Amino acid sequence: MAKTGQAQFFDVLIVGGGPVGLSLAIALARFVPGMTVGLLDRRQLAVPKDSRASAIAAGVRHLFEAIGVWDSMAEAANPIAEMKITDSGSGDISRPVFLDFFGPRSPSEPFAHMVPNTASAASLIAAAPDLVTIVEPGAVSTFSAGPARGEITLEDGRSLSAGLIVAADGGRSMLRGLAGIKTFSHDYRQSGLVTTIAHAQPHNDVAYEHFRPAGPFASLPLTGNRSSLVWTEKPETAQALVAMSPEDLAQRIEAAMGSVLGSVEIVETVQSFPLSLVLAHRLAAPRLALVGDAAHVIHPLAGQGLNLGLRDVAVLAEVLVHAVRLGEDVGSMAVLERYERRRRADTALMALATDGLNRLFSNDAAPVRAVRDFGLSLVDRIDPLKDVFMTQAAGASGAKLLRGIAL
Numbered sequence: 001m002a003k004t005g006q007a008q009f010f011d012v013l014i015v016g017g018g019p020v021g022l023s024l025a026i027a028l029a030r031f032v033p034g035m036t037v038g039l040l041d042r043r044q045l046a047v048p049k050d051s052r053a054s055a056i057a058a059g060v061r062h063l064f065e066a067i068g069v070w071d072s073m074a075e076a077a078n079p080i081a082e083m084k085i086t087d088s089g090s091g092d093i094s095r096p097v098f099l100d101f102f103g104p105r106s107p108s109e110p111f112a113h114m115v116p117n118t119a120s121a122a123s124l125i126a127a128a129p130d131l132v133t134i135v136e137p138g139a140v141s142t143f144s145a146g147p148a149r150g151e152i153t154l155e156d157g158r159s160l161s162a163g164l165i166v167a168a169d170g171g172r173s174m175l176r177g178l179a180g181i182k183t184f185s186h187d188y189r190q191s192g193l194v195t196t197i198a199h200a201q202p203h204n205d206v207a208y209e210h211f212r213p214a215g216p217f218a219s220l221p222l223t224g225n226r227s228s229l230v231w232t233e234k235p236e237t238a239q240a241l242v243a244m245s246p247e248d249l250a251q252r253i254e255a256a257m258g259s260v261l262g263s264v265e266i267v268e269t270v271q272s273f274p275l276s277l278v279l280a281h282r283l284a285a286p287r288l289a290l291v292g293d294a295a296h297v298i299h300p301l302a303g304q305g306l307n308l309g310l311r312d313v314a315v316l317a318e319v320l321v322h323a324v325r326l327g328e329d330v331g332s333m334a335v336l337e338r339y340e341r342r343r344r345a346d347t348a349l350m351a352l353a354t355d356g357l358n359r360l361f362s363n364d365a366a367p368v369r370a371v372r373d374f375g376l377s378l379v380d381r382i383d384p385l386k387d388v389f390m391t392q393a394a395g396a397s398g399a400k401l402l403r404g405i406a407l
Contacts, residue, residue: 009161010038010133012320012330015140015152015175016168017041019117020292020309022124024166026067027317029131031407032324038162040135045125050117051268052194053228055080055207055220055303057112059402060310066401069123076119078223079110081205086258110205112303114220114228135160140169143178143288150287150331164331166289166316171278173294179285186277188358190215191238192300193231195270196222197253200262203227208260209301215358216301217256226267229253230300238272275299279351283343284336289316296347299354308350314399315342321407346398 012028014021017039025039039045056064056077064070128134138154143165145151151161152175167175176183203221210217215232222228231253233241241249246266253264278297283290292309316339323335396402 008159009149010036011162012036012164012166013038013040013135013150013152013160013162014166014168015040016166016170016292016294017043017045018168018170018292019120019124019306020313021166021168022128023063023067023069023310024168024291024313024317025132026069026124026127027063027313027401027407028320030067031317031321035324036133037131038133038135038160039128040140040160041137042139043137045128045134047118047122047125050121051196051271053114053116053196053220053222054120054306055112056115056120057304057307057396058109059314059396059398060307061113062396062404063310063314063401064123065404066406067127069120069127072126073115073119073123076223077113077115078221079205080112080114080207080221081110083207083209085209086211114207114222116222140174140178143175145179145286145288148329162331163287163329164289164320164336165287166291167294168291169294171276171293171297173290175288176280176290176294179288181285181290182281184277184279184281186355188275188277188299189235190232190275190358191235192273192275193229193233193238193241193270194273195229195266196226196268197229197250197261197264198224198226198267199264201260203261208257210257212256218301218303219257219261220303227261230303231256232275232301235274242270242272277351277355279347283312283340283347284333286333287331289336289339291316295343296351298351299358301358302350302354304350304354308347311346311399311402312343314401315339317401318399318407342399 012035014025014037021039025037028035029037061070138156138158140152141155142153143150149161149163150165151159152165153159167173169175202225205221207221208219214234214237217232218230219227241252249270250264250266276297277299280290280295283295291312295312296308298305298308319335319339320330323330328335400407
C-alpha cells in the first residue's frame with residue numbers, strides 16, 4: 001500500500017485531486033508496474049459536498065471499467081437511453097421536439113450514464129491510496145523545468161520533483177500560469193444553475209434539452225425518479241432564481257420544462273456558476289502536461305466537459321505507457337508532443353461546437369429560429385447522420401481505454 005505523506009521524487013507527479021487527476025494517477029499506477037506516481041491537491045482528498053451529476057459517456061465508462069472504479073459507482077448511475085431536443089422562444093407555450101436521439105449503442109450499452117459527482121469521487125478516492133502516493137496537501141508556489149525533471153515548491157517550503165508533472169489543477173491552473181502557457185478566454189455572460197429535482201412523472205431514462213433565448217435548459221435522468229437540472233440564464237436572472245423559495249423556484253422550473261415530468265420538487269441545494277470558454281494555447285511544455293480544465297473549459301450545454309478531460313486521461317496514459325515500454329523519457333517534449341497532437345483537434349472541435357451551438361440557440365430572432373429548427377428537423381429525418389452524432393457523444397473511439405482495450 002502506498003503511504004500518505006511527503007515525497008521528494010516521482011516518475012510522474014499529478015497536481016489536482018479531482019476526477020481527471022485521480023483517474024490519470026490510477027491508470028498509470030495500474031498499467032505501468034513500478035512507476036512511482038504522486039498526487040498532490042490543495043486540500044485533503046474527500047468526497048465533495050456537490051449536488052451536481054455528470055453525464056459519463058460510454059467511452060469514459062470503458063476507461064472507468066479498465067482502471068477498476070466503475071463497479072462501485074454503477075449503483076448510483078442511471079442510463080440515458082434517449083435525448084429529446086426542443087427549441088422555444090420567449091413567448092412560446094408549446095415545445096415541439098425537433099430532434100430525438102434514441103436507442104443504445106448496443107443492446108447492453110447506453111451512449112451515456114448520469115452519475116452523481118459524489119459517487120464518482122467516492123469511487124476514485126477509495127481506489128487511489130492503494131496505488132498512488134498521496135502527498136500531504138499544499139499549494140504550488142513555483143515551477144521549473146530542468147533537463148531531467150520538473151520541480152515545484154509549495155507555499156509551506158516543501159520541494160517536489162518528477163520526470164513529468166501533470167497539471168490537473170482546474171480552469172484557473174496555477175501550473176499553467178507558472179509555465180507561461182497563455183490562454184484564449186471568452187466570458188459567456190451566462191450563469192449555469194444546477195440542482196436535483198424529484199418529479200411526478202417517470203423520466204423513462206430520457207434526457208431533455210430545451211433551447212431557450214437565455215440559454216439551454218437540460219433535465220438529465222437520475223435514479224429514483226429524479227433528474228439533474230442544468231439551467232443557463234443571464235447572471236442577474238440566475239441570482240434572482242437562487243434567492244427564490246424552493247416552492248417558487250419549482251414553479252419556474254415547471255414553466256421552463258413544460259409538462260413532460262409533471263410537478264417537481266427541489267431536493268438539492270441550487271448552485272450557480274459563471275460560464276466561460278478557456279482554451280490553453282499549448283497542452284504541453286518542458287516537463288509539464290495539461291489535462292482537464294487546466295487545458296480547456298467549455299460550455300456545459302452538451303455535457304461534455306468532464307468527458308473531454310477524461311479523454312485527455314485516456315490519451316496521455318496511452319502515450320506514457322508506450323513511452324515507458326520503449327524506454328523513453330516520459331517528460332521529454334518528443335513524448336509530450338505526441339499527446340498534444342492527439343488531443344488538439346478533439347479539444348478545438350468540441351470547443352467550437354459548444355460555442356457555436358450556444359451562440360446559435362441563445363438567439364430569439366425569428367429568422368434564426370426558423371433556420372435552426374429546419375436544420376434540426378432535417379437531421380432528425382436522416383438516421384445515418386443521427387448515428388454519427390450519437391457515436392460522437394458516446395466517445396468510444398480513439399484511445400484504447402475509450403474502446404475498452406487495456407493498455
